[in-house]
Amino acid sequence: MSAKHHENRDFRQYLREDNDDLQRYFRKLRTCAAITADALKCNDNCVAVRRKRIHVDSNDRVDAALGKEKDTVMDCVKQMKEFTGIIEKQIEINGESKNRLIRDFTLKQEAVSLDHRAAAVAVDSKYQSRRANFDADNLELRDVGPLQRMSEYQEWVENTAVNLNASSKARTRSRKIVQRLIATMRDLAQVMRQEAINVENTLKDSIRTWNEWRDSLQGQLNAKDKDIKVADAAIEEISMSLRLKGSPLQIALARQNQRCLRPGIELCNDKAQHALQAELNNLKSSMLSLELSLDKAKESRRKLDGDRYKLQRKLEICQQNVAVDYELLRQIRATYPQEIQLSGFLVGELPKAIVK
Template identity: 25%
Template sequence: MHSIQRSTTNLPWRSSTYYGASTGNKLIPNARSMPEPHLDDYRLGALDPVKIPPVFSAARSNLYTRYTPTDWNICNVVNGVVTEKVVAGSEELRGNATRLCKELDDKTRRTQEDVSRKLGERIGNIEQWKSEVKAEIDDMVSEIDALDKAKTCLAKTQLDLDVPLKIAEECLYSREKRRGIDLVHDEVEKQLIKEIDILKSNQENSRRLVEDAAAQIALNRAALHELEKDLDDKLVALNLDNNCHRMKDSTRSLHYYDGVHRVDNSTSIPVTWAQFSADNIRRSRAERLRSRDIRKSIEGLCNGVMDEVNDQWNRVNDALEDRLKEYADAKNKLQYNLTKTLQEILDQEKAIELLRVSIREKDSPLQLAQTRLVTRLRRPNMETCKDSAQHRLVGEVYEINESVDILRAKLRQSENALQHLLKTKLSLEHDLDIKNNSIVIDREKCLGIRRNYNFPLARCIYSF
């Protein structure tokens, strides 16, 4: 609004009547220096007998405006009375004007002081709300930083779970390479499946909480933006009101702005103004409360993940160690049985060889007995006596054949036993190879990689 320069005739300290015509007595014309005569007798109407010498030819026209001495005396008296009356009226008016100026000056001063007091109260109110908004901004900034750190830690935990999950899956896939009887659904496999379920479940919970934290951070920043905007507005208003509060009548750069008092650009009243900041603070506190709950959930999840996954990791390792002990015991038994089987095979082969030698050794006695019988068949006539020698030779042949049959039967049995021993040896060697393969899988490919891997959750400790 542009300032309007006033003329000197409109200044409040200089009366506009100074240059105007004052009100006088209506009986005294303004164009005359004395009042009109009240009686016709006093008029100089009959100037015929009066002979005024012609002093000046130009003064002849004034002969008809002459007054009498009585008119002159009356005029002086009237002038005195009028003067006293006008002066008295002026003095009364001047006193009233002085008193009015003082009263209005006092009223203006009191009003100005009241306005300054109101401005001071307003500045105090703005300072109070500014402090509360600033404190809430600081709390919200701290909360956003804490939630962001918690989200970062949880996201790192979620990523860190990928490696244990891959290791668990790799162990499960590696154990699928077990062969034969060792391909069982043992405790290790059960614990590995449970570990995979735990890791995937925690990853899903972590992902969900990371999304919730990201959404909450956005809400926190929106509330922070409203607070910062409110604070900026209050700083501007505080600066303007401070400038207004410091202004005095002697302040420079004061101007007239006619009609400014009729301009109303207000958008709030004190109640709604305070309610606006209170609503912003209330919203910010509500968002901070939800943010704190999410941080507690993140803290609980991180601690729960660390404890649960570490415990399951150790249970799998313990199950693998127990299984390796079982493998070692089974392997030792297989080794012992294989050793016994090999020794028995060696002994059985010796026994078979002994039986074969014994069978071969029966050939000569059988040939001898049969040769003797054949030789005795050539005895003549009555000499072919069936004597005791003949009976014994025949019995010897039967006895030797029976012995050979027994030895051959025993040889077949021994050979069959040897075949069983060889099959047992092959089975034991196969089982031993299976056990060695299982031991390599569980010890080298499973337990070895799990022991060499430094579990990340043990060092992912975040102070909330």
């Protein structure tokens, strides 16, 4: 058996090993693609949950970070699809190279077998008895093998060399693809994880900002509650003063009415009358002043109620937005794959259902 024949067998073994490695890393790539799809789903869920926020700018830093993260993940998915196409094409090339080597190996075995049988015709004892049955004048038998073995035809040798060369190129390309795949997927995993860290840091900053605003609003709300209590106390005090002023006013009016019943009242313009009139005017002026103060106090109270309602509404919005960002950070973002998973090369094989 020729050296090319042995080399063919070795190359088939090497090609099988390289192709098995390529298949294994292809499964890893599909694992990575599935995990990256989970990362994209996590991003979409974050965007959907953030729509629950109230009265906020739709283009804040968190939304911008989520948008950038989605663009990065989509770019990674695109590169994975490109690698998938390259690997599928290379697997097909490896299969063709393997089939050519197997066909070449099979034909060489047949040729070697025919060479052995041809050489045995002249020397094997079982063929000696058949010579007597042939016409010696018309039959020429050789006591040696054929002038050229079928397995050593020049075109067969050249074809074997071409197949071995193609197999060597396929092996080299397979190894290069695997090396590029490993390096690229690890780089992509680092990029995606870095974007995820940026999103989480932005979320933490957003939560801290919302918490500070919530605490500020809570402080303002407490101050408004104190002002409302002061206003209520002032209204109660003014109302009490009005009630206290009511009795003296009634007495002054009663006195004046009684004096008006005297005969010749038109001539009654003494000091007592002047004192009663002055007292009545003073009481009316005090009552009017108290009523104006009460109106102002009630108006101030209504304004405080309006301000408190606005603060309460802002506080509810702030609490809602803090709850949304907390939900993103503690629940949804917790499902984002880690870098070791995104790389796909330190994770177990995919389940058979996914591989199929």
